[in-house]
Amino acid sequence: MSGSIAAELLVLRKRRSMWILLGIWTVLATFFSYLLPYVEYRNGDIGARDPDQTPLEQLLPESLAGHLSVGFPFFGGVFALMLGVLALGSEYGWGTLRTVFVQRPGRLRVFAAKLVALGVVLVPFVLSVFAVGAVASYAIAWAEGVEANWPSAWDIGRALVADWLILAVWAALGIALGVLSRGTALAIGVGILYALVVEGLVSAFAGEIGLLEPLVELFLRANAYSLVESVGASTADVENNGPGSFSGPWVGGEQAVVALLGYIAVFLLLSGLLLRRRDVT
């Protein structure tokens, strides 16, 4: 098994698109989490307490864990979705599944190795954003002449794990879509459509149509945002999160973890089953 994991890590490590996605995600996360809100803050009327404005405290190191986590349930999720699709869906296009499947390991061992490798690749997707975010928040504190107070290691650790879990759910969805469609284009399209339209629109109507609320509580978006809220994200930040905004219903942190793990189990079970049973042409 370790050989197969090493093989899959080699494939992902040498794949340029992985590094490109990591770079874009890190730059965008920093831009939307710190640069843009800071410019907005600097240009705004601080005394007016505009609810759309991000208060300075959100941009300081003490809010690092919660503030950065807001970007993971939707924006980070889309990147993880693409990673998942690319990790499996591309193999159909290149025909490499049949090359790998005629080596010694069984199909499920190859699949398991791919999952482990992808899980490892998601780690820098969390760490890079936190590292650059830390630098940005420190720079803002320095520029504003405010003392930089860092969150505790426990708070940061919890946020890192929660954010990794959220990316893992989206990556698992990407894997499932990639295997289902045996390709990349349709899988990415359907995945983004689901994230934006299905979950986004239904969530937006949930406030007006009470019947939808139990359904929305099961959504990936509701559980992911509830999880980041439980690790320090402000609900105001979440409600003001562009196309990924969410205003409830909220669930408890533990329930969110269970729901997200359930999503991962369902997506991976479906993918593994299809991969094992279907013909590889």
Add this chain to the structure above:
Amino acid sequence: MTSGLTRAASEAEAAERSRGRDDRDSAGAPFVIETRELGKRYGDAIVAVDRLTMRVRRGEVYGFLGPNGAGKTTTLRMLLGLIRPTRGAALVVGAPPGAPEGLARIGALVETPAFYPFLSGFDNLGVLARHADVPAKRIHAVLEELELTARAGDRFGTYSLGMKQRLGVAAALLKDPELLILDEPTNGMDAAGMAEMRIFIRSLGRSGRTVLLSSHLMNEVEQVCDRIGVIHKGRLVGEGTVDELRGRASLRVRAEPLEVAERVAAVAPGAEQVAIVDDGLVISAGPGAAAAINRALVEAGVAVSELRLEQASLEQVFLELTQKGEEA
């Protein structure tokens, strides 16, 4: 200059001489590949492979000959466990298709070589070696054997079709397998490359490996294979050695006087049947009997103006078999 492939072929022949040959596989089974009524159907309308029963012996190069769309690749995929048969059964190196214990002893190139385009040839083999638990030194060995060492560091996407084929064969050899399944391995190669590859494949058989070579090229199969199975519309329509498939050769003789020639030929050594056809004799006999028959005729005072060997070409046999398959 001796090329790597030719050198490898010579080494393989030397290994054969030192080892001798065995008709049983390492598990003691007489056949390396054995299928029984194997079939693959897509829906109600498409029968890709129809009740295929074939046996490949250890150490032979078995040619799987058939036109495009005959079901060759589908059969190979079933043997490798890539697709599930809808009927019948198969054993490959003593294991069901796709079983890890079997795959560990099989090297395969199925259809076009499929590798990660962004990885180098070396890294692509590295990925497969890691999956198969093969030591890294085997990568260097197979790259050398297939003359790819100089381009091993280049991305696979930059390789020519011929180089891609050679990398595919290198990947198939990575596990030092006892069975090689090669699907159109000379596809896209230039004439010299094809000739070298054929010698190389021939040598693999002589070194004790079993090779199942799928091809639509008759001369390739004729040059390389010990036995041939002809597949058409998913059915095995003929099987045997090249000579068996081509049938008994006959001698065509023009001689005077014809009646005397007929009497003499009838009792000449090696002649089986003699008939007068179109002012000449047609004698059923092997190529080895030609000289003896000629001598007997000349010694009997018969003037021989022409004596030639006639045998159906593999192409004629193939067309005949596929025609029959069509009618059936």
